[in-house]
Amino acid sequence: MNFLFAWRYFRAKKSTNAINIIAWVSMSAIVVGAASLILVLSVFNGFEDLVKSLYTSFYPDIKVSPIAGKTLTLTADQIQQLKGVGGVGAVSLVAEDKGILENNGSWLPAYIKGVDDQFLKVTGVGKTLERGTFVTGNGDHPQAILGSGIANTLGVEAEKELLPLGVYLFRRGSTDYSADPMASMNHEPLMTSGMFRIQQDFDEHYVITNIDFVKRMVGLGPNEYSGAELSVTDPKQVLAVKEAIVRLLGKGYKVQTRYEQNQSLYNVMGTEKWVIYIVLSLILIVAAFNMVGALTMLVWEKQKDIHVLKALGANDARIQRIFLSEGILLALMGGIGGIALAAIVCLLQSKYHLIPLQGGSFLIDYYPVKLVATDFALVLSTIGVIALLASWLPARKAANQPIALKT
Template identity: 90%
Template structure:
């Protein structure tokens, strides 16, 4: 009943044309606000997925590292038990330390990460190669896959293996040679086999090579490693598998899921999304002022109808609900229209890449978008709450109208 009255009042011709204009202006403002919210949230979702996919290429599902210090001890029996944990897909042992790369007078600090043959099963770095092959060589004849930033700084064509790089790594337990730091470092030649490109944080800081080579350079024992990286068969079960590994290894080991390895990143992205949502909701609040004006003038227009309804037995609550429903109707029309407009724009962007990214320094050359159903529900709920608040005063005024039939 309330909706029928509200729909009739919306469609009916008004004595003053300004009422119609203000009503449609309020609907249009809500269309713009809803479309803006959906579009910006969809672009944010697209960038969020892109960033997560980039970090997923480098970070494993689960990582085991020492609680303190650089290295941990894993016996052959512990490694065997880790591989047998239910849900573990593959396990790769790594040895990592910070060193220096040199090529014809160019020097670059880098993290030298030694990996075993299973590394490509727990990491997506092998799928991010821009040049060459993913080959780490052997302990005696190591090869390296360089991050694109390091390769460019050193001026190396990593896939051609023309001249080996010089690699310097600190020996564990070496004396303090403050006057000559190189005296406390091991130096060997390192051939290159390829170049990866993931994201600036990795491209400018990491080199992937053979684990036995790094262990020998640093001076690690047979059972000593920097950590272990694991893939899981079902990512949803990663927290459960983490608990099983924690119980298996006991104290002295830090076990982290992919989310925990990048917790600050995920927290920042979540916070940014809510900030964007709150800021853009101000557009809808501005639209609500138009709605207050439209409903106030509608109450003035329908004073005779209110008097008749009250004379027929309608109470104040019914009158108030009619005009609250009128406000929700305006908001619903604007919200649905805005969502449809945003969906059309997003579909066109996905298919035709209409809006490019400027600068040419990104992995993609267009704005990524991703439509998420919960965003639609969030926007509609926000519009509904704002519409109720905006309709409350005009509806209360309508309900307070005394009966005055003449």
């Protein structure tokens, strides 16, 4: 009943055109605000998915690392037990340390990550190769896959076996040679077999090679590693698998999911999304001021109707609900229109890539977008709350109108 009155008041011809104009302006402002919110949130969703997919390529589902220091001890029995945990797909052992690469007089610090033959089963690095093949060799004749940033900086054609790189790694327990730091490092040649391109954080800092080579260079024992990386067969069971691994290994080991390995990144992305949501909600608040004006003038326009309704027995609460419904109707029409407009733009952007990314240095050349149902619910809820607040004062004024059929 309330919305029926609201709809008739919306469609009815007004004695003053300004009332219609203000109503349409307020609704148009809501259309713009809703569309802006959905579009920006969809772009954030698109970039969030893209960044997560890039980090997923390098980080495993679960990582076991030492709580303190650089190394942990995993016996053959413990490794077998890890492989036997329900939900674990594969276990890859890694040995990693920071070293120095040299090529034709160019020097560059980098993380040298030694991996075993299970590494490609726990990460997606193999799918990010831009040149060459993923071959790490063996402990005596190692080969390396370079990040694209490292390969470009050193001027290396990673897929061509021309001249080896020089790799320097600190020996564990070596004395501090302040006069000659190189005296505390092992140096060996390292051939290259390929180049990967994932994301700047990895491309400019990581070299992947054979685990036995890194362990020998650093001086790790047979059961010593930098960590273990595991894949999980069912992504929904990651937390359950993590808890099982914690119970198995006990204290002294840090067990992290992919989210926990990059918690600061995910927190920053979430915070940015909420900040932009709050900023763009100001557009809707501005639209609410227009709505207050439109409803106030409508109350003035419909004074006689209010008096008649009260004379027929309508109480103040009924009158207030009618004009609250009018405000909600305006807001919902604007909100649904804005969401529909944004959805059309997002679908066109996904299919035709209408809006390009400037610079040409990113992995994609257009703005990624992703529509999420919860964003629609959030925007409609926000519009509803703002509409209620904006409509309350005019609706209250209408409810307080005294009965005066004669003037």
